Amino acid sequence: MKSNRTKIGWTIAAAVAAGVIFPALLGEPRNVSGQIGGDYWRNFIYDFQTLIAGVAAIVAAYATVRQMQATDVAAQDRHDQLLASARENERENRERHNQLVEMSVRKDRLIVERLIVPHLFELVRAKDKLRTCIIEIPQINDVSDPALQDTKSRARTAVTFGSKAFELKSRQAWIEAAPLLDGLTTFHAEGMQRYSSMLVETAKAVESYIVNPLVDDGKLGIAPIAYSSQMTGKTVEVLQDWASAYNSALTHSLREIDDVICGLERLRSEYGLGGNAHLAKPSPDQS
Numbered sequence: 001m002k003s004n005r006t007k008i009g010w011t012i013a014a015a016v017a018a019g020v021i022f023p024a025l026l027g028e029p030r031n032v033s034g035q036i037g038g039d040y041w042r043n044f045i046y047d048f049q050t051l052i053a054g055v056a057a058i059v060a061a062y063a064t065v066r067q068m069q070a071t072d073v074a075a076q077d078r079h080d081q082l083l084a085s086a087r088e089n090e091r092e093n094r095e096r097h098n099q100l101v102e103m104s105v106r107k108d109r110l111i112v113e114r115l116i117v118p119h120l121f122e123l124v125r126a127k128d129k130l131r132t133c134i135i136e137i138p139q140i141n142d143v144s145d146p147a148l149q150d151t152k153s154r155a156r157t158a159v160t161f162g163s164k165a166f167e168l169k170s171r172q173a174w175i176e177a178a179p180l181l182d183g184l185t186t187f188h189a190e191g192m193q194r195y196s197s198m199l200v201e202t203a204k205a206v207e208s209y210i211v212n213p214l215v216d217d218g219k220l221g222i223a224p225i226a227y228s229s230q231m232t233g234k235t236v237e238v239l240q241d242w243a244s245a246y247n248s249a250l251t252h253s254l255r256e257i258d259d260v261i262c263g264l265e266r267l268r269s270e271y272g273l274g275g276n277a278h279l280a281k282p283s284p285d286q287s
Contacts, residue, residue: 108180109271115177116273119168120264126161127257130199133158133250135206137243143234144211144227151243152210158203158250165257166196177267185263192256199253202246209239 133154138147168174169189178186211230 105271109273111173111177112180112267112271113273115173116264116268119171119173120261120268122164123168123257123261123264126164127254127261129157129161130165130250130254130257133161133203134247135243137236137240140236142211142231143209143236143239144213144231146213148210148239149213152207155203155207155210155246158246159200159207162196162199162203162250162253165253166193166200169193181267182263185260185267188256188259188263192253192260195249195252195256198249199246202242202249206239206242206246209234209242 135151135154137151138145140147169192174189181189211227211234214224214227
């Protein structure tokens with residue numbers, strides 16, 4: 001479209017030039033009284049000085065416009081080059097930033113993975129075991145009643161798995177991952193450690209307060225003197241108080257453990273770690 005307009009413009013200019021230049025050069029010279037003769041080119045310039053000045057002005061204007069256009073094109077080229085350079089620099093900076101972020105995320109993902117496997121499984125297993133450790137003191141006459149052996153066994157189990165929950169925060173994997181945990185998970189982890197400590201303490205108290213029955217079966221039986229010594233000062237009421245404190249600590253521990261598990265599951269999901277902690281397989285020394 002632009003090329004066609006240019007051709008039409010040049011055609012009109014050529015027609016105008018032909019209509020002016022040829023008559024000026026080939027037409028009959030002026031014949032004015034008292035002004036005959038003289039140099040031909042001087043007379044030509046004198047006769048057509050206005051036309052010459054107009055043509056010169058047009059040529060100058062055209063040259064000026066062309067120069068302005070060339071300057072604009074050069075400026076636009078420089079502007080485009082600057083934009084392209086800025087875009088390239090931005091792309092390179094973005095790529096470097098993405099690489100740094102990816103390296104940081106990869107490092108954090110490894111830290112989280114070391115926390116999740118196998119510690120999350122251990123916590124889930126501890127919760128499942130502790131759920132079976134609620135105790136109820138049956139109708140008994142003294143703390144050596146054989147019916148209390150199941151209570152003693154549950155307290156012993158609570159000591160084992162309550163200790164695992166208590167120790168989790170002090171492990172190296174947890175310490176390294178602590179900055180990546182959200183505030184809620186950190187809060188519940190502190191509660192888990194506090195109540196697990198209370199659970200272990202009360203479970204040990206319940207376990208040690210119960211006296212093995214005085215029977216001679218070769219397993220649970222104890223000598224009469226030792227039996228009498230262990231029974232001294234122990235009452236069912238005190239045992240019930242210890243059991244109540246134990247159950248309270250166990251209930252709070254389970255709630256905090258469950259909240260910590262939820263927090264770790266969220267962390268696992270945020271870092272794209274697949275698998276299910278509930279289906280994980282423990283190593284032989286973790287069973």
